[in-house]
Amino acid sequence: MFLRARAPGEIFSAGELAALEGLALIVLPSSLGSGGSKNVADEFSMYVRDYRAGADTEHGYGVTRVAPKPQSPARRYAEQLRALPSPLTPAGVQQALAQAGVKELPRLPDGKNVIVDLMTFYFRSGEANDLCYRAAIERNKCRGLAGSDHPPAALQEPF
């Protein structure tokens, strides 16, 4: 995504990070492979590390008060990662989500549930959009105008 070149911070303990990586293997597409899933988990860790509580959010017409970003989700995520069942299975993840009452993927991670936020972080990304369409749309990149009148190039398999 945007954070790939940077190292993970100290947001999560080794155990929590391992749980996050295990979770990524279950909730992300298998075509990413274990390496790709680990990359997403690392990027998610960096997302949490670089989160800025209190930053102003977008504001449009009719917004009376500009809302600040809420507190960092790091502590809640860590607690939820430690509470994941072991061994972690797809059924266990589904049960955890059902118990949490999560209905849908938010537009952006909202800090409530680490499972759904990891899924949102990936599935709302330009990379996931490309994977869905099997094409290099590169929605969030600055790509130039040339060639945009043609369909985007097909992704190389496997996808």
Added chain:
Amino acid sequence: MAVLESDICIIGGGISAAMLAQKLLELRPSASINVVEAGRRLFDLEHRMRYRRRSLIYGENAWPGDFIEDQKAAGVISRTMAVGGSALHWGGTCNRFSEEDLRLKSKYGLYVDWPIEWKELEHFYCEAERRLGVSGEPSPLPEDWRSEPYPMSAMVLTHNLIELKKWGEKTGIPFWSTPQAKNTRPYDGRAQCIRCNTCAICPTGARYSPDFTYKQLLTHKNVQLYDRTLVRQLVLDRNKTRVAVARAVHRDRPEETIEFRAPLFVVAAGYTWSSHLLLLSRNTDFPNGLANRSGLVGRYMCGHAFTTAQIELDAKIYPGMNETHALISRQFFRCKPGDPYIRHDLRIWESAAGREPRLRNKDGEILLGDDLLGDWRKRSQRGAARVRGYYDVHPDRDSALTLDESTRNKWGDPLPKIEHKLDAATLSRQAGTRQHFHDLFERLAKNDNGKVLNISEGNYLDHPAGGCRMGNDPTASVCDSFGRTHDHENLFVVGSPTLPNAGCTNGTLTFVALTLRSAEKIAAEVRKA
């Protein structure tokens, strides 16, 4: 108390003020110009790629610091108060109104006519397009004649828009590229668009924003920009109707009053803060506010209504190719006198409606990994379009901006409250308008196995304007066609507040065109002064 004198004092630092100052500097290079803006200057192009990234990932404000915490209002307002105004983060759409917008009374017996001829306004549209740097393709409709070509060729239609154009035109309605203030080649010292898909925060400067103009203006010694400086009141000369002083306060030095003195004052503070300042400037001779003998300051607040449909169809659409660019049709800008009155634009964007990744399938089962991806792919086989029409509605006199005495800023000034209200004739047309759009969306959906997924009606008036409407009759308007207020010979209002009605498409180009016309009159007044 600081006293700052100039030949012209412009209050407000948005797109209209930028264009006005630029043209005045050209017409009267020896005149001194003070621009006073309550918000701060954001001349930070070098940071915008980072702001864009954080906006995408975290939903953070892509224009940090672009608002004033306690300078808020109730109603349809933009919180943005900064040098550049709302046009810092506009989409860059540069549609023209049509002659019908200026001739509602004489053509249709509705609302009012504008005190300006279309042919004259068209001349200033061309100038506005040159100054902003608009890329576009001419409308195929002869009624949309232009006296000059667009400064730049149109934004290339993406594969998605090419597909949607073919689909839309099967109805017999022509569609073409929406004109935009975005560079399709390097223009006016700014870069060519590189399709970042985030025009609200353009990280390269390819989409025009007024900060570029201000940076150029400030290289001239005769232009001074006073940002973070809130004008709280206009004060008249003793026993006269001329404005003598704009009394202001610097946000970092609230105890110090600053007086801006000039022979000419121009209020260019947008549709909210222009009327607000005039109302705040009430005195014993003008107890209802300056320029308000008509009682119409803050009245006839306008905008246009809109209806949107999401339509799926058999087409290979790749969401994300260029979501900020759209097709437009002006087929419905005209309405034959005697027919049911409805006038609107028609826009088509690529869409991912119904094609977003989802956590649960239609049976409520939770999807993970490959199952989620498979469900997403299955739903993405067909394409989708977002179709919107902005339609013409007319304000009631009581569509108003008023001073809300119960909400005040830190200086104790009551803040504005906007309540839009449509006139009776508009309300009587609502059912017919709704049916028209439903029929139109179904007509589009008949092609390529289309299906209307949903229709939604806007719950506010978009692209708002008004509050100081222009006219020839001082009892029925606040200012003349040049923005000179009827009550004060040296006080002008320019830009969005002067519009009697908001047409049926985006207004920014019209705000700028009218301002450029006003600039010539104001320049002539500078010479006299």
